[in-house]
Amino acid sequence: MTLTLQDRLQRDGLTADFLAVDLDESLIEHAKEKTRAMTSTTTVTFQQLDVMDERLTRRTLDAYLDGKRKKRFHLGFCLSVTMWIHLNHGNEGLRRFLRTVSSRVDRLLVEPQPFRCYKSAVRRMKRLKCADFAYDPVTLNVRGNEDVFGLVDAILFEECHMVPLVSFGLTRHWKRPIVLYKRKADSDCNDCVE
Numbered sequence: 001m002t003l004t005l006q007d008r009l010q011r012d013g014l015t016a017d018f019l020a021v022d023l024d025e026s027l028i029e030h031a032k033e034k035t036r037a038m039t040s041t042t043t044v045t046f047q048q049l050d051v052m053d054e055r056l057t058r059r060t061l062d063a064y065l066d067g068k069r070k071k072r073f074h075l076g077f078c079l080s081v082t083m084w085i086h087l088n089h090g091n092e093g094l095r096r097f098l099r100t101v102s103s104r105v106d107r108l109l110v111e112p113q114p115f116r117c118y119k120s121a122v123r124r125m126k127r128l129k130c131a132d133f134a135y136d137p138v139t140l141n142v143r144g145n146e147d148v149f150g151l152v153d154a155i156l157f158e159e160c161h162m163v164p165l166v167s168f169g170l171t172r173h174w175k176r177p178i179v180l181y182k183r184k185a186d187s188d189c190n191d192c193v194e
Helices: 002-011 025-037 054-067 082-102 115-127 145-159
Strands: 018-022 044-048 073-079 105-111 162-170 177-183
Touching: 002 018, 002 025, 002 044, 018 025, 018 054, 025 044, 054 082, 073 082, 082 105, 082 115, 082 145, 105 145, 115 145, 145 162, 145 177
Parallel strands: 018 044, 073 105
Antiparallel strands: 105 177, 162 177
């Protein structure tokens, strides 16, 4: 998706630098290979990163921003990641993640997975005889979409000083909401960072 967005911007005569991170090193390597095969100039940096390692994440993001002489990213994307962080690190882990990311961006595009995805992920792990997640929807007090979306929205609003700017509705295939948040005008979000 990052390369598609960059390509679209270039076709429209716009330029942007991207830092794309993922926990899965094989996905990062695949993206790097795809980038090398492209004929256009790329301004995408792919890096494997465990975003739950707050110190490493801050160091990585700050080093990238320093190299660009920027304080924050104009836009951050959290697409299809909140559920995995939530199931593996609980409510507090989700809070830490959103605070860390939101403190480094002016705007944040979020696509939280609905409750049915939580149930499906738990069933899939059982079916594959994999270890259970550290948390399950019951211990997280997640019982429906309103709980999931409301929690993400509340964390971003109350703890990260971000307000919803635009709701793009539901994605076509997965039926997930996509909401663009922006930093409150009177906040530089320094108090979000632990």
